[in-house]
Amino acid sequence: MTSYRRWTLRTEHTAYTVRLAPDDTWAELHAWGPHGVEEGPSALDWSRRTHFITPADAAPVEYLPYGARPFTGADLVAGRPGHDRGVWWTFADAHEGDGSLRLTFTDDVLGLRTALCYATVPDTDVIHRWTELTCTGDEELRLERLDSAAVNIPVTTGARLTYLTGQWSQEFQRTQLDLTRGTFTMGSRQGVPGHAYAPWLAVQDAAAPRDAPAPAYGMALEWPGNWHFTAEAEPGGAVRVRAGRVPHEGAVHLAPGDTLVTPRLACAFSADGLDGLSRVWHRYERRLAGDRLHRTRKVLYNSWEATGFDVDASGQLELAKAAADIGAELFVVDDGWFTGRTDDTGGLGDWHPDPAAFPQGFDRFVDDVRALGLDFGLWVEPEAVSPGSRLYAEHPDWVYRIDERPARLVRNQLLLDLGRTDVQDFVIATLDRLLTDHAVSYLKWDMNRPPTERGRPGAGPADRLDLDAEHVAGYLRVLDHLRAAHPDVTVEGCAGGGGRIDHATLARTDVVWPSDNTAPLDRLSIQFGFLHAHAPHVMSSWVTDAPGVFDPRPRSLAFRFVNAMCGVLGIGADLRTWNPEQRAEAARWIARYKEVREVIHRGEARLLGCPADPTCGVQYDAEDGSRTVVAALSTGRLDGAPLVPGRPDRLRLRGLTPDAHYHDAATGATYSGAHLLHYGLPFAWSADHDAELVVLIRQ
Structure with a gap:
């Protein structure tokens, strides 16, 4: 029997063993x-006899370069400019720490040292993986591929991939594909994670029944720039996933003595299937929030859908008064508050309140809002600039552009080169001014324009610039400054909806905006996918009057509220058009939400069914098990009488104690845990009743 040198990393419930x-x-x-899985022969062991491929191409390798692994997917492609590509390294040393591991390999001919890095995240089942590349020779290196890690999945008959797809206004659609042979890839070259795919992937054995909680392996890339995931069903039935950033310019140059650190890839495992994997990610993101998790996420009102660009003090105050009356705690003025912003053709970059919109002064307006008992927030898009703005007239060189080529407008705007230090300093100074000169406690950072003509004239040959990484570094520098200089300000991340949601952003913001689509059944599908990858406490969700775009079936105000209460509740409707009965109903729902939001934001969440089912929902269990909150929604037809004999629909709950009892104070009903686990909660839906929020008290 071959003897291997091995190292095991342990998380709360899992073990990850690497061998040399x-x-x-x-x-x-x-x-x-799960713990103990490392005891015994490896299930990924492979035959040393190979035909037409090398042993390295068949092995479940953690990370290998082109040269050592030439056929079935290398993770690193490097070489000296003007020379043949390829790395042939040997093992140098290993450093094992408390929950960490670092394996170093060197190629002295090329002049490259590569460190494979691992670190467990305390109190979670997540392991970070990344790679550090150091040029040790006298000549620079050209890195054409620089993945963060490769992940081998111990499946037997191919992989079932679950991933999140979509487009603007239809993000986070849960999609599945069985991969038994061949290659699957997804990613973005838009300078942000994008609306088409999320940098998140779950893998299960393709042979597992779809309705069974088959063990699930998950990966998420911490990178708000260009990225890719590539899954390959390799010879012998192995499935291997590579993930990393994608340089916009095609390659990165590494100077002698310099080290490049790749983005971290978070790797997770759950024996309880996709639903269990979602709770692993939720716990991880609660840890990312740190002390900010324990701040109350206030009920928000945002004025965009009510007024659009038509912003003035009197109209906004009318909305603020209506919002306060129904129980909102925060009022956010969206786009249109600054000079020159009467539509989407001007104003961006000139971040000063419009004196015509606030004739008694902006601070007087803010004070009037706060006098209603509301916190105050603003929308900004600091990376964008309008061609007619004063900023662009003074600094035309600050935008991405290519000499002697036309500048393309997207949404009537250009994009600032946030990789430039002077641009970063301008953005920081602008946000500092807004947050210190005015009583602003909430900032919604939007981005509606990905880079197109991505160049920086005068900075040297374009193929030697790493513009994508520099923009990411600038973006994160500004967010880090906000966190340090304005720790009490709540920051919301947005990019035309869910275009920039990743763990680097989530670690530096308080909430994110999953989609610009707020229609009830459309939003239900978006939130169902979102909650597979991300936690309820980061999911900003509004109640509006928006009609369905992809699913136009009408739903009640109650449905809209219960659906929005599955995350961080906000209101975006024009409250001036609501009648007294609608406002009273809204006030009741907001009051109920305030009673349970801590359970929703800090408890354990379980997805019950899916939007394709006639009834679906989300279950939230308090940390101490004392309360269970169930948001239940009817997605089926509501017209006509129920079928004979007309029994109610039921949602089977999970994770309860079978011999405990759970009391519903609203109805007076008491259920055993066994009853709720086996039969479920009953719901008698009708045209007038399509949603419920149930609170069960454990007795």
């Missing part, structure tokens, strides 16, 4: 799963 190949040429996965 006998000839010290690579590291490979030995086992990944």
Whole structure:
């Protein structure tokens, strides 16, 4: 029997074991799963006899370059400019710490040192993986591929991939594909994660029944720029996933002595299927929030859908008064508050309140809003600039552009080169001024324009610039400054909806905006996918009057509220058009939400069914198990009488104690845990009743 050098990383419930190949040429996965899975022969072991491929192409390697792994998917492609590409390294050393591991390989001919880095995240089942690349020679290196990690999935008959797809206004659609042979890839070259795919992937065995909680392996890339995931069903039935950033310019140059650190790839495992995996991600994101998790996420009113660009003090105050009356705690003025912003053709970059809109002064307006008992917030898009703005006239060189080529307008605007330090300093100074000169406690950071002509004239050859990484670094520098200089300000991340949602952004913001689509059944599908990857406490969701775009079936105001209460509740409707009965109903729902939001934001969430089912919902269990909150929604037809014999629909709950009892104070009903687990909660839907929020008290 071959003897391997092995290292095991342990999380709360899982073990991840890496071993060194006998000839010290690579590291490979030995086992990944629940505690104890590493005891015994590796399930990923492979035959040393290979035909037409190399042993490295068949092995479950953790990370290998082109040269050592030429056929089935290399994770690193590097070489010296003007020379042949390829890395042939040998093992140098290993450093094992408390929950960490660092394996170093060197290629002295090329002049490259590569460190494969691992770190467990305390109190979670997440392991970070990343790679550090150091140029040790006298000549620079050209890196054409620089993935963060490769993840081997111990499946037997191919992989079932679950991923999140979409487009603007239809983000986070849960999509599944069985991959038994071939390659699947997804990603973005828009300078942000994008609306088409989320940088998140779950993998299960394709042979597992779709309705069974088959073990699930998950990956999420911490990178708000260009990225890719590539899953390959390799020879012998192995499935391997590569993930990393994608340089916009096609390659990155690494100077002698410099080190490049790739984005972190978070890797997670749950024996309880996709639903269990979602709770692993939720716990991880609660940890990312740190102390900010314990801040109350206030009920928000945003004025955009009511007024659009038609912003003036009297109209906004009328909305603020209506919002305060129904129980909102925060009033956010969206686009249109600053000079020159009467439509989407002007104003961006000139971030000063419009004196015509606030004739008694902006601070007087803010004070009037706050006198209603509301916090105050503003919308900004600091990366964008309008061609007619004063900022653009003074600094035309600050935008991305290519000499002697036309500048393309997207949404009538250009994009600032946030990789430039002077642009970062301008954005920081602008936000500092707004947050210190005015009593602003909430900032909604939007981005509605990805880079197109991505160049920086005068900065040297374009192929030697790493503009994508520099923009990401600038974006994160500004967010880090906001967190440090304005720790009490709540920051919302938005990019035309859900275009820039990743763990780097989530670690620096308080909430994110999953989509500009707020229609009830459309939003239900968006939130269902979102909650697979992200936690309820970061999901901003509004109640509006928006009609359905993709699913136009009408739903009640109650449905809209219960659906929005599954995350961080906001209101975006024009309250001036609501009658007294609608406002009274809204006030009741907001009051109920305030009673349970801590359970929703800090408890354990379970997805009950899916939007394709006639009834679906989300279950939230308090940390101490004392309360269970169920948001239940009817997605089926509501017209006509129920079928004979007309029994109510039921949602089977999960994770309860079978011999405990759970009391619903609203109805007086008491259920055993066994009853709720086996039969479920009953719901008698009708045309007038399509949603419920149930609060169960454990007795």
